[in-house]
Amino acid sequence: MTSRLIVLAAGGTGGHLFPAQALAEALVRRGYAIHLMTDERVRDYGRAFPALETHLVPAATISPGKPHLLPGQLMRLYKGYQTARGVLERLKPAAVAGFGGYPSFPPVIAASRLKIPSLIHDQNAVMGRANRVLSRFADAVASSFPTLGRLPAASKDKLRYTGNPVRGIVLEKQGAPFHAAAADEPFNLLVFGGSQGARFFAEFMPQVVKLLPKAVLRHLKIVQQCRPEDIERVKAAYGTLDIAFELASFFADMPQRFADAQLIVCRSGASTIAELGVIGRPAVMVPLPHALDNDQLHNAEFFAGKGGGWVRPQAELEPQEFAAFLTRLRYQDAELAGAARAALALGMPDAAERLADLVEDLAARATMETIQK
Numbered sequence: 001m002t003s004r005l006i007v008l009a010a011g012g013t014g015g016h017l018f019p020a021q022a023l024a025e026a027l028v029r030r031g032y033a034i035h036l037m038t039d040e041r042v043r044d045y046g047r048a049f050p051a052l053e054t055h056l057v058p059a060a061t062i063s064p065g066k067p068h069l070l071p072g073q074l075m076r077l078y079k080g081y082q083t084a085r086g087v088l089e090r091l092k093p094a095a096v097a098g099f100g101g102y103p104s105f106p107p108v109i110a111a112s113r114l115k116i117p118s119l120i121h122d123q124n125a126v127m128g129r130a131n132r133v134l135s136r137f138a139d140a141v142a143s144s145f146p147t148l149g150r151l152p153a154a155s156k157d158k159l160r161y162t163g164n165p166v167r168g169i170v171l172e173k174q175g176a177p178f179h180a181a182a183a184d185e186p187f188n189l190l191v192f193g194g195s196q197g198a199r200f201f202a203e204f205m206p207q208v209v210k211l212l213p214k215a216v217l218r219h220l221k222i223v224q225q226c227r228p229e230d231i232e233r234v235k236a237a238y239g240t241l242d243i244a245f246e247l248a249s250f251f252a253d254m255p256q257r258f259a260d261a262q263l264i265v266c267r268s269g270a271s272t273i274a275e276l277g278v279i280g281r282p283a284v285m286v287p288l289p290h291a292l293d294n295d296q297l298h299n300a301e302f303f304a305g306k307g308g309g310w311v312r313p314q315a316e317l318e319p320q321e322f323a324a325f326l327t328r329l330r331y332q333d334a335e336l337a338g339a340a341r342a343a344l345a346l347g348m349p350d351a352a353e354r355l356a357d358l359v360e361d362l363a364a365r366a367t368m369e370t371i372q373k
């Protein structure tokens with residue numbers, strides 16, 4: 001009889017934890033108990049995670065440019081391996097699923113050593129460093145996009161396209177009807193970075209908004225996520241303009257904010273892209289620059305390439321030009337509605353179920369092999 005316990009392992013930011021949470025929700029519905037292995041940031045982003053227990057695993061991000069830090073980082077990862085191995089030996093889960101980030105490293109390696117079936121899920125269009133290494137140890141590699149860049153050749157046969165799972169609160173807004181605002185109707189602009197916010201928007205957007213024509217400002221409502229240290233500054237800047245606005249460092253009801261928006265200006269982290277698709281909203285994406293694998297640029301190019309929005313690299317942005325761009329879009333109801341439709345066509349609302357199927361297949365296959373031995 002297969003154990004009804006699954007261990008999920010993920011780095012502690014929203015980008016890794018939210019897809020893991022979505023899989024956990026699907027597996028709990030199928031009668032499994034979930035244990036989570038992650039890091040301290042789970043306190044911020046893991047509050048709604050349906051885990052029976054959360055295990056903090058020592059881990060370290062390997063920084064290739066700083067070789068002097070390597071011995072300490074490897075020591076920490078080894079400690080993480082010992083912790084993860086101890087927990088897995090005790091729990092004997094049916095399978096382990098890793099979602100990337102270095103905290104998923106020790107549990108997936110330990111699972112492979114203990115011959116517990118494992119899979120890794122990559123959220124981005126190009127594979128992250130931790131997952132590239134782990135792909136050699138895991139039994140399956142699940143991808144969020146139809147193709148997965150930088151997947152090691154040796155792991156190509158393990159690839160399964162599942163999509164990037166989104167949480168239940170996102171599915172509740174799946175395909176929410178898009179209302180293109182006429183010139184005299186309220187226009188909701190949502191601006192946000194990733195799970196941790198983006199300082200760039202706090203600096204750039206107030207400069208843009210003050211250049212917008214009065215006719216646009218009159219009907220504009222901006223909902224903007226700002227890092228805690230930026231909120232007062234942005235509030236003061238918007239306060240001098242006659243516009244409706246709402247600022248917060250984290251909107252817990254983000255799916256509702258998506259549904260209300262006519263246009264979204266955002267980074268292009270993987271969950272952001274997945275949610276834009278499931279809810280179906282047009283976005284102007286400003287990928288996080290200087291990322292090691294440039295994952296956000298690839299995510300955004302895929303989404304924009306299918307008509308869901310526009311990619312605007314941060315280095316090329318200039319307030320006057322961006323204000324003119326937003327002003328033009330503001331009145332292009334048909335273009336915005338078309339982009340909303342194209343976005344929706346990219347959504348994978350059943351990604352969590354597909355991934356849950358894969359977990360169950362792996363677990364069942366391992367049980368069959370044990371019985372046959």
Ligand SMILES: CC(=O)N[C@H]1[C@@H](OP(=O)(O)OP(=O)(O)OC[C@H]2O[C@@H](n3ccc(=O)[nH]c3=O)[C@H](O)[C@@H]2O)O[C@H](CO)[C@@H](O)[C@@H]1O
Nearest residue numbers: 013014015016123194195196225250251254269270271272
């Ligand atoms: C800086 C960084 O390392 N970013 C990476 C991180 O993104 P990051 O952790 O920023 O995550 P994503 O963009 O993938 O997701 C952001 C999530 O936060 C939610 N949200 C955001 C703001 C808010 O106020 N409320 C709220 O709920 C969004 O709805 C979404 O679910 O992991 C992603 C997945 O590996 C990568 O693609 C990103 O490159």
